[in-house]
Amino acid sequence: MNETTIKTAARLLLGGALVVAGASHLTVARKAFRAQVPDWVPLKKDDTVVYSGLAEIALGTSLVLANDEHKEAVGKLAATFFTAVFPGNISQYVNKRSAFGLTTDTKRLVRLFFQPVLVYWALKSTDNV
Template identity: 70%
Template sequence: MKTETLQNVARIGLGSMLVFAGVSHLTFARKDFQAQVPDFVPLEKDDTVVYSGLAEIALGASLIFAGEKRKEAIGKIAASFFAAVFPGNISQYTNERDAFGLDTDKKRFTRLFFQPVLMYWALKSTEKSK
């Protein structure tokens, strides 16, 4: 499979996952996402979940429909978003908050290693093909 084709599949897959996650923020997983909002965030937890859900939908759609000129920038924005929400994963771990089936310290700790993978995925799937 050509690199460009693989990148497109990865980019569209990541975008689709972001749209799904964003919709879940606004609907069936809203309470679980509230468990990840760190206490230092100056907004109500539910407001934070709604705003981040809307951002995920917008980012996901942008990744899916990214034109050649903008996809690299969108990938960098998506990677930055994953970095920005990482404190929520840390908060869930340090405060021992159960959500998404992460009901042990080991599961919550293991999840921390997936955020850098998402950042890498966003960057590699949108970089210019060589």
């Protein structure tokens, strides 16, 4: 497999995962996602979950459908989104909120190290790195 094929597969996988995650914000995992919303966010937790779910669906769809002309911009937007929601992961750790099987401080801490991986993935799979 060549590098272009790998990047395309990675972009499509990330896009698909975002669509599924976004849909789960609106349905089966809505309560769990509320556990991640920091208390300082000035919106209702449920509204924040819905808006972030819609954003994930839009970003995921954009990653899947992006052509060569737009994929770098979409990748930067996805990386920015992953950075913007990182405080939710920190909040979940600091406030010891269990969700998504993250039931211990160690599991919640380890998860924090995966957010930079998502940022890199979004950038690398869209030719930004």
